[in-house]
Amino acid sequence: MHTGLTTATLIWCHVTIAVASSSTWTDATASASMDGSWFQTASPVNSSNSTALENHAIAGNATACNSPPQPVSAASALWALIALAINAMTQRSGADRLDVLSPARSSPLVCLADVIVVVLWLAHGTRHGLGVKGSMYWYRKEMGLLRVKSDRHLIEGIPAVTIFFFILGPLPQAIKAIGTVGLHWTKAWAALFLGAWCVEVIVRFSAGLFQPPMEESAITGLESLAGFLRKVSLIFHQVAFVTQYSIWLWVIITLSQSEMFRTILAVPVAGFLMIVYFLFIFTAGLPSMLRDLEVFHSGIIYYCFFIVFEGLYMAVLIWSIQRVKDWIGIASEALAFVPGSVLFSGAIYVFSLVCTALLIYFDDKLVQLGRNSQGPADAPASPEAVNRPGNGLPANLALSRSNTEDFRHPIAYKIWRVAERSSKALAKRAYLLSFPWEDNSEDQNRRVLSITFALANLLFATLYYCILYDPTGTVKPSWTELLG
Incomplete structure (x- = not known):
């Protein structure tokens, strides 16, 4: 107890x-x-x-x-666009029709033109019963973009490898660029590069890399339509190139008005840009000018006038940097958006269209009157007389004729010949028309010009993002760090 x-x-x-x-x-x-x-x-x-x-x-x-949101740095935006541009350049384009790469696709506007051209050919092809695959084969064949059997070793011929490299390289950069807040123009350029690449991949594998998806007889009756679509495609590419050059001029104008250029180094830096600009114009137009001296001597006058006009414009621009008078800066901005190159090239383009249309009408009327129903005895049958795919001289854009022999009256033929050679010389004076509109005998010249165009795009993009870029209002989401 x-x-x-x-x-x-x-x-x-x-x-x-x-x-x-x-x-x-x-x-x-x-x-x-x-x-x-x-x-x-x-x-x-x-x-x-x-x-x-x-x-x-x-x-x-x-x-x-x-913590405040992290803005998007200039280097991040620039390298994303460079990666997407290089990815787009690995595909061929009707803008320059080079063998492997297409430096012209370094411009997002050229990529947009390529997409529009593909949709245009697809719409007309399906309308004539070719189907999607047949239309894509028809487009690549007529634009000179088909591969040959010797190209089987290329990476683009293996779909799995193409997609693999795309996922590892450009795709993360595209997601980073499009996933940011702000940067509307940068995201638009990235979307154009990405969309053009996807469209070209679909076209490439739909058309068949080395084996056509249909018989050649299915497109034998569409020669005239193909010629028309080639010319319309060239017009879209021309608009893309002209717009791209206008963007270059806008960058130069904006650079001249930035705070960095209002220091003591304003005039030397602007002078450097002017030298680069003139060197580009000179290297783009000089080979064609020297080659055509015996063809059209007034082309030299046009070219010199173009150089003088641009020189005066740059002189006024440098003068406006020093704030001599306010109206000078306003005048230079106005001239920047209506540069002499666009003005004169457009005038030549429209004039040659009108002249060619009148010439065709004149030729048909002469034949109807029975003055002469046979072609001229001395009409040359040389390859340069044929309007090849991608030739695209301004005098040929309105033609229903695909060969000079179609001009049945000798007077009409000789007038056409003079107009054709003259417009060719004039078109080559304007560097705006030098890239996508060269015939097949000038592949080396087109290659040099197209590569120069790509380098110029890289230069102006770097100038913009390194000097003019403003990260205010941009936000880089934290999840983008997972993409590198």
Whole structure:
């Protein structure tokens, strides 16, 4: 009995002590939570270290919650566009029709023109019963973009490898560029590069890399329609090139008005840009000019007038940098958006269209009158007389004729010949028309001009993003760090 009582007493004492300790701990916890001294009450031994750790954690959480959004750097935007442009350049284009690469696709506007051209050929092909695959084969054949069996070693001939490299390289950059907040124009350029690449991949594998998806007889009756579509395609590419050059001029104008150019280095830097601009014009037009001296001498006058006009424009621009008069800067901006190259090239283009249309009408009327129903005896049958795919001289754009022999009256033929050679010389004077409209005998010249065009695009893009780019209002999401 005594033993049982003693045991019960001990148990009661232990329970009482435990309850008292629990109550004391609870009160200490409550009071510590009220006055912010948890570690001092609960862990008096390491109070200073625990307090420092707690304050550091609280400060870290506050910084993470209140940190400002990270803007998109100029390097991030520029390298994303460069990667997408190089990816688009790995495909061929009707703008320059080179063998492997297409430097002309370094411009997003040329990529947009390629997409429009593909849709145009697809619409007309399906309308004539060729189907999607047949239309794509027809487009690549008529534009001179078909591969031959010797090209089987190219990477683009293996779909799995093409997609693999695309996923590893350009796709993350495209996601980063499009996923940012702000940068509307940068995202638009990235979307054009990406969309043009996807469209060309679909066209390439739909048309069959080396084996046509249909018989050649299915497109034998569409020669006239193909000639018309080639000329319309050239017009779209011309608009893309003209717009791209206008963007270059806009970059030069904006650079001249930036704060960096209002320092003592304003005139030397603007002079450097002027030298680069003139060198580009000169290297683009000089080979064609020298080759055509004996063909059309007034082309030299046109070319010199073009150089003088652009020189005067740049001189006025440099003058406006120094703030001599406000109206000079306004005048230079107005001239930038209506440059002489676009003005004169457009005038030549429209004039040759009208003259050619009148010439065709004149030729038909002469034949109807029965003056002569046979072609001229001295009409040459040389390959240069044929309007090849991609030739696209301004005098040929309105022609229903695909060969000079179609001009049945000798007077009409000779007038056409003079107009054709003259417009060819004039077109080559304007560097705007030098890239996509060269015949097949000048592949090397087209290659040099197209590569120069790509380098110029890289130069002006770098100038814009390194000097003019403003990251204000842009946000780079944190998840884009997972893409590199």
